[in-house]
Amino acid sequence: MNWINKNKKKFWFSLLVNGALLLLLLLIFRPKYETNDDMGILCMVSGVKLGADAHLVYINYVLGKLLVLCYQAAGGVPWYALIQYGVLLGAFTAITYVCLNKIESWNVIWILAAVLTAFSFEAYIKLQYTKTAGILSAAGLFLFCYAVISKEKFKQRLLGSIFLCAFGFMYRNVQFFAEAALMSAAGIPVLFFCCRQLKEKKNIILVQGLTGCAILAVVVGGLFVADKLAYRSEVWQDYLAYNTVRTELYDYGFPDYESHKETYDALQIDENAFKLYKQWNHGDSEKMSTEVMKSIASAKPERTVNKKLISGYIHLFPVKFFTIAVFNIFLMVFLYSFLTGTFSRESVLSLVFEAVMIMLLYFYLYYQGRYLYNRVDVGIWLAASLVVIWNYNQGNGKYVCVEGAVLAVLALAVCVSQGSWVSRLRVNAKEDYSKMRAFIKELHSDQEHLYLTKMGTVSFAKAYGVFDVIPKGMADNLYPLGGWTANTPVYTEVLEKYGVVNPFRDMIGNEKIYLVDKEIDRTMEYLHTYYDADAEAEEVAVNGKTGIYQIQ
Structure with missing residues (x-):
């Protein structure tokens, strides 16, 4: 004492x-990350994609740069x-x-x-x-x-x-x-x-x-x-404009489909597409462009301080x-x-x-x-x-x-x-990272193909823990069809590597592209409606409830 x-x-x-x-x-x-946002940031800053980038959007660029320098100096930490x-x-x-x-x-x-x-x-x-x-x-x-x-x-x-x-x-x-x-x-x-x-x-x-x-x-x-200053380039300004309206829809909610059917019809978005987008699969750069999302968001009632709110x-x-x-x-x-x-x-x-x-x-x-x-x-x-x-x-x-x-x-x-x-408690923690990690490594080993991953099919948060080190380039042939990271310049470099502009459209008839999906019927209905009525899905592999498809 x-x-x-x-x-x-x-x-x-x-x-x-x-x-x-x-x-x-x-x-x-x-320990565990409370949300998957941290893993998305980690993948951007550590070089899990084609290269490390300090533009972390929600985290200050200066801190992002510090993290990049640390990973470049000692990537195994x-x-x-x-x-x-x-x-x-x-x-x-x-x-x-x-x-x-x-x-x-x-x-x-x-x-x-x-x-x-x-x-x-x-x-x-x-x-x-x-x-x-x-x-x-x-x-x-x-x-x-x-x-x-x-x-x-x-x-x-x-x-x-x-x-x-x-x-x-x-x-x-x-x-x-x-x-x-x-x-x-x-x-x-x-x-x-x-x-x-x-x-x-x-x-x-x-x-x-x-x-x-x-x-x-x-x-x-x-x-x-x-x-x-770090975001003054045109490409990042375009992304920030995109992400602002994406945030409005995905963080604060879409207008109800039934109540705003006229709006969705005018934008040629049917109920199946609406459900696909609400599941965070908004990677169609034509159908879910910044302008389209602005039109959807504008249908939401304006926030006002009134008696009902109070x-x-x-x-x-x-x-x-x-x-x-x-x-x-x-x-x-x-x-x-x-x-x-x-x-x-x-x-x-x-x-x-x-x-x-x-x-x-x-x-x-x-x-x-x-x-x-x-x-x-x-x-x-x-x-x-x-x-x-x-x-x-x-x-x-x-x-x-x-x-x-x-x-x-x-x-x-x-x-x-x-x-x-x-x-x-460590004695009760049930996380098993081995299966998802093995799945990601299997996809990564096939560099001949670009794997488009529907949301919920591939998760680095379910493959690596807080203190695990993800090998550099592990996601250089993976592209998620949604999420805040999807349309960042860091991630779109993966599409450019395989000559892809619009992943939903370009997956049809492209032998270099595979689709990782748990709800292939919904995806095919979407592709039939907007891109190719004769498109067919050929299952080339399966991992539990997740299938890997080539779209013909």
Whole structure:
């Protein structure tokens, strides 16, 4: 205990604690990407296609370039995962460091235990780049606030916070701004502190705050400009226009077919084609061009803020918060802090402001039509928890309840909030990558043919784990017929290699092209309707429920 008291405020102690927690989690649980988006990004940046490319669309070009350089220097290292783990370790270390230095009460140990356990599991075991962005941004801004009010080690703490914020911004800039809005509540006590210092004619805190804000703004602004410049070419501008409208349809929904049949008829899209496209098979560059998708999207009702929208939001929130796993952690952190401490007026103002910001943020997400996504919620509720912890230091730490009962409820909240823990245990993890990996290797070995893969037939996420290294060029003869990566210049190089312009049209009668499909009847009906009424599918191989066909 004396050793802990002596060293708990040192940076290396926080790093040691979180390093041990990371190791423990990796020993107990098997990590996995939460969504297949990370695998798509990994394939682009590591050279799994014809060549590595730093244009990752959703991730900043500067970070993409860093990843490309790492893979070029040592292709046998899983850089994409390792860099995420490295910066996440830095984020949780920063949170621990600030808590142990700012809060004298031993109550912080129980709060930290809950926050670190729950959010580290989300970060390390269910890896996802948007979630990583949220955690880094919240932790970086938490450290930033502490750096501003620091009387010592200002430069080191500021540099650490800028580093985390920069990576958070690069992983997903919209997530960074969301966390910045929430963490601004922690700035209210900082502003009051600055005012008190100015009254005492001590302006150093104000200088530190303004300096920090200026540096952070320059760094974020520089990264933003660098990313914009990287996409100024015509080919990437065309893709971004395509991806914007594709996102509107695939992330926010298609207009219903029956209700908008006239629109679809005018675009010569029948019900079979509609179902094919909704299954993410939108790779027909003629029938699902940017202009066609814009016409489809324009049939959707315009989003407006009206009584119906507000009523629907009030009906769902805040009740829906209880369905969010990490909300339970925030709730127990708040209750524990409330029951074991007192809060100043400025802290109450900060917490009220935070509550308003949370409700406004979820209203915006509800208005957009995409809400209650775990990868987004984790960052939001980590930021909210950190705001509570920041203000907890304003109290005196006086107990008004039985500590044992509070700790029991806190521990229960951790367990209840993480219902996926059991399924991720290494003894229970059921992922078998061998079959899909063997299938991909078999397709790759046949370089004479281009394999067009319908969505759901070939998945690198089901063939390789977080720490697996995918051989370069493994997908240089594979082209997915949908997904956000499909029409990128990186992927279309594969089509150019085989002289293909429109994969749906050009697969007919082309001996160099095979189609990998689980629903060949739907595909053939589509081809009969739009390209060749006499086309026939010849099965050349089969892999379980997936067939490989040549279209004659």
